[in-house]
Amino acid sequence: MELRHLRYFVAVAEELHFGRAAERLRIAQPPLSRQIRDLEREIGTALFARVPRGVELTPAGTAFLPEARLTLAQAERAQRSAQRAAKGETGRLRVGFVEAATHSGILPDVLSFFRAHLPSIGLSLFELDPLQQAEAFQDGRIDLGILHSPPLDAERWLRVEPVYAEPVVLAIPKSHRLGGRARLSLGGLADESFVLFPRHVEPAMYDGIIARCRAEGFSPRVVQEANGWHTLASLVSAGVGLAFVPRSISSFQQAGVVYRAVRDLDVEMSLSAVWKRGERSPVRERFVTAMRAVAGKLSRSARGAK
Amino acid sequence: MELRHLRYFVAVAEELHFGRAAERLRIAQPPLSRQIRDLEREIGTALFARVPRGVELTPAGTAFLPEARLTLAQAERAQRSAQRAAKGETGRLRVGFVEAATHSGILPDVLSFFRAHLPSIGLSLFELDPLQQAEAFQDGRIDLGILHSPPLDAERWLRVEPVYAEPVVLAIPKSHRLGGRARLSLGGLADESFVLFPRHVEPAMYDGIIARCRAEGFSPRVVQEANGWHTLASLVSAGVGLAFVPRSISSFQQAGVVYRAVRDLDVEMSLSAVWKRGERSPVRERFVTAMRAVAGKLSRSARGAK
DNA sequence: CGAGTGTGATACCTTTCCGGTATGAGCTGC
């Protein structure tokens, strides 16, 4: 049995007339008769009763008709379903992301965009550090990662696309003498203590900061390293030292910490989307596109506020 | 798109290997590759990603797989549905019947049989007199009739199959002098008044009664005609006269009426199944078969009780 | 690094079967 048989059967059942049905199907009447005969033979029972002025449905045909229609409709649904998935309008996306994707605002905004415009896409979210993301990719547990920078050896099989960057500011304990100044220069920080993130988390930002300090004639004294921007902020709050952090952290208003822009520090924190090389996924492409759009809007509104 | 494409697609999606899928499908690998390619072209997107060690499903393929399975399952269900209808295991039957079908017990028993053994058959029941049944057949409102005897002109296009017969007894007002006798002879009824059903309702029974009376040397004095066995019984109860009725009526115990067998009155009331000539309906055939079985059981138990 | 193996794709041929044309058989209605 093929869908052709069902299409022909439905046409005859609707016209109750082989000639008209054949016309509607754009074929001649004899081949139609033969296809129906073949279908009846395969099912093992007559579907039509041949009567003088055309045909009638037998009880078997009457039972078959709605089921045949359902089958044809289901076949069409299958086709449309594949096409929608190919266009990225449906499907499932598993996203691993670092903490900064949340507080930069990019992830929440993309999520609300997807919920509003593409509700039939299922999203699974996992907060994972870069190393965990690399593992998750290898195990096939996620389709997209959001991080600052992938583990060094992972660049070979991961495609990395920068999507967002935001300025770096200095986090200062409220009681610190520098907290009062509205604007600081980098050169004035030569004698301070710093808490810093591990270089591998965001090498570009790390190297940029070190290079700018060198240019000002000093090497920052790092008294502690720590993972996670919020952790860094709480160390600052505890008075351990100053910290360079992405500006969006400042919106969280950690008690005992103030944030200041630093003149001469044109360094940015970046966020990139990463995925397995050579893996095509329309949903992921849509997600990355949405991320870029959201990133653009965020950057513009930040500049406007400045 | 044809079901063949779906069958092939599902096989490849399950094996993730063209060679093994082809083997399972009992075809060679190249034609399978081509069918899949044709399917992908028709849908407009790749369903498989060709990778070194076989193939993987693309997002479109992943979305397509369950829908394709549903389509194939639905096609099978359609086929089975037609086959079940052809065997009379499913479908709908509209039955018109005269009152006697109910009180003879044959209709209630067939109904309970159907509900127990063939629950997926929908039954629609209409109490209709023979004339109404003939009209309902012509309008296509019923598929089966149960009556004593069809209208005269209807025998040409109706098939009539006797399925049941039961003895005729005499209904007598309780106060009547004959009510006391255990057994009556027909000859002793020559001077009585009778209420009788119209001849066309059941000509065989009518003629049989008249002929038996003639043989006993009298012609029954009919003081009133009436339709419906219960109506007849209530006229008897009112003292209008005696009435010949089917024995099963006696089980209703109409107040003021007693029923007596009459010696020499070997006449029966018959019930027949009727349907449009040349119309094949497996459900109707099953119903008639069930009616015959029930009728046999009823006759045996009645004889046993006698 | 090169031969070997396994995979799907391509080329080409054979066979099946779908669709077309011509015609027949059966019933209806004038």
Add this chain to the structure above:
DNA sequence: GCAGCTCATACCGGAAAGGTATCACACTCG
């Protein structure tokens, strides 16, 4: 009883499915 309508049958040509041989590519392993 004959015209007219309807579906079935017979037969033919061509599209398309399936088979065989072979290629291209990539990974593997010595």
